Amino acid sequence: MNELPQQLVNGLLLGSMYGLVAIGYTMVYGIIQLINFAHGEIFMTGAFGALSVHLWVLPDGTTMWVALPLMLIGAILVSVLVAVGAERLAYRPLRGGPRLAPLITAIGLSLALQQAVWAWYPEAKSARTFPQIHGGPFHIGSVTIQPGDIFLIAAAPVSMAVLAYFVMKTRTGRGMQATAQDPDTAKLMGVNTDRIIVIAFALGATFAAVGGVAYGLKYGQIDYKMGFILGLKAFTAAVLGGIGNIYGAMIGGVVLGVAETLATAYIADIPGMDKFGSQSWADVWAFVLLILVLLFRPQGLLGERVADRA
Numbered sequence: 001m002n003e004l005p006q007q008l009v010n011g012l013l014l015g016s017m018y019g020l021v022a023i024g025y026t027m028v029y030g031i032i033q034l035i036n037f038a039h040g041e042i043f044m045t046g047a048f049g050a051l052s053v054h055l056w057v058l059p060d061g062t063t064m065w066v067a068l069p070l071m072l073i074g075a076i077l078v079s080v081l082v083a084v085g086a087e088r089l090a091y092r093p094l095r096g097g098p099r100l101a102p103l104i105t106a107i108g109l110s111l112a113l114q115q116a117v118w119a120w121y122p123e124a125k126s127a128r129t130f131p132q133i134h135g136g137p138f139h140i141g142s143v144t145i146q147p148g149d150i151f152l153i154a155a156a157p158v159s160m161a162v163l164a165y166f167v168m169k170t171r172t173g174r175g176m177q178a179t180a181q182d183p184d185t186a187k188l189m190g191v192n193t194d195r196i197i198v199i200a201f202a203l204g205a206t207f208a209a210v211g212g213v214a215y216g217l218k219y220g221q222i223d224y225k226m227g228f229i230l231g232l233k234a235f236t237a238a239v240l241g242g243i244g245n246i247y248g249a250m251i252g253g254v255v256l257g258v259a260e261t262l263a264t265a266y267i268a269d270i271p272g273m274d275k276f277g278s279q280s281w282a283d284v285w286a287f288v289l290l291i292l293v294l295l296f297r298p299q300g301l302l303g304e305r306v307a308d309r310a
Contacts, residue, residue, distance in 0.1 A: 002142065007265045008258060009143050015257020016156035017218070019250035020211035021234035022241070023163065024083075024204025030180045030244035031200050032095070037106040038086060039208060040231015041113035042079050046209030047130070047222045048117055049078025054131050064133045068151065068213075071131075075209035082113065083205035084198055092194075110228070117224040127223040130216030148217035155210050160250055163203070167246065172199060180244070229283060236290045242300030251301060260286045 024039045053074035058067050090109055094101045136147040145153070167173040178186040179196045187193050215230070216222050237256045241248025263285035267273050293300070 003265065005141070005143050007261050009145070011258030011261035012254060013149050013152055013218070013257070014261060015237070015254035016152055016250075017211050017214050017253070018230070018234050018237045018257055019253025020156060020159060020207045020214070021230065022237040022249035022253050023159075023207045023246055024201075025235050025238040026241070026244055026246055026249040027176075027200045027204045029238070030246075031176060031183075032091075032197055033099075034091065034102050035106065035235070036086075036091075036201075036204075037103070037231070037235075038109040038113060039083075039204065040227035040229075040234065041110050041117075042083050042086075042205050042227070043208040043212045043215075043231060043234075044222070044224065044227030045082050045113060045117065045212075046075040046079035046205070047212030047216050047226065048121055048128075048224075049209070050075035050213050050216065051128060051130060051222065052078075052121075064131060067131065068133070072210065072213055075213050076206050079205040079209035079212070080202045083201045083208075087198055087201040092197075110231075114224050114228070121224070127221040130220055130222050132220060133217060146218075148220070151217050152214040155214060156250075159207055159210055160247075163207070163246060166203075172196070176200060233283075233286055236286060239290060240293050240300055242302040245300070245302045248300055248302035255301065256286055256289060259289050 021039065021043050024042065025036060028034050028036045028039075050071035053071045054062075054067055057074070058070060086109055090105050091102055094105060133147040133150065136145070136150075138145045138147075138150075167176060175186065175191045175196050176199070178189065178191055179193050183193050186196075211234075212222075215226065233256065234253070237253035238249045239252070240255055241250070241252025260282050264279055264282045267281075267285070297303075
């Protein structure tokens with residue numbers, strides 16, 4: 001139990017990263033009811049965009065405090081370009097078609113993005129070392145925070161605050177809420193729904209890019225397959241919080257991260273469960289939590305969409 005504060009902080013950090021990626025799933029679903037299974041790869045391309053800036057744009061010896069903002073901009077640009085391109089070329093032509101067609105397209109796009117990075121990025125065939133923030137670790141009581149986690153500690157709450165302000169206070173945000181409630185009526189009221197959908201994809205990609213940079217700083221390496229499992233967990237977080245609810249996405253991410261961390265750390269202490277507490281079981285417990293939530297509260301923890309309360 002002396003390790004409990006540390007494990008809670010670890011879970012909070014992990015869950016914040018899940019939540020940043022889950023926002024993209026829930027925004028797109030809330031507006032056009034599309035589960036964008038390629039969103040995990042958008043997260044991955046953002047991480048490689050940041051690494052590319054560090055390797056090919058910045059001069060050698062650039063300190064991380066100077067490099068990190070530029071890497072973040074590169075990550076966002078790459079992720080947004082990929083997401084907006086996917087919406088325009090892959091999803092928009094299928095918008096009026098059968099519901100299954102965009103879902104299959106999203107799965108195909110996910111595989112295509114993985115293979116594109118594998119084929120075109122010279123060093124993507126094996127895990128690539130991601131530049132790190134040097135210094136630390138930092139100690140707060142019994143809790144240790146690694147330097148790479150500092151970015152995530154700052155980025156997650158700032159991202160949520162900016163998103164909340166954008167959705168609730170800006171004209172475009174109100175247009176997003178209107179489109180989520182009733183796209184046909186919103187169009188009759190003068191809302192450019194195509195533009196709103198593009199903005200939703202771009203915003204989701206922006207937060208995924210932030211999550212990609214946070215992943216690289218936290219784990220020290222990235223690879224072309226990193227988006228698959230993390231994307232599934234982020235989707236799980238979106239469902240836990242209530243698919244279509246942007247605040248639920250972050251809450252679901254935090255719940256999932258804390259539950260996964262605590263299960264990995266403590267479940268082996270239960271008699272007869274010693275084989276189920278290793279890190280290899282972390283993914284299993286994440287999806288067990290999803291099944292339990294869907295059994296007892298299928299609408300998710302917060303349930304209704306944000307747009308329904310506007």
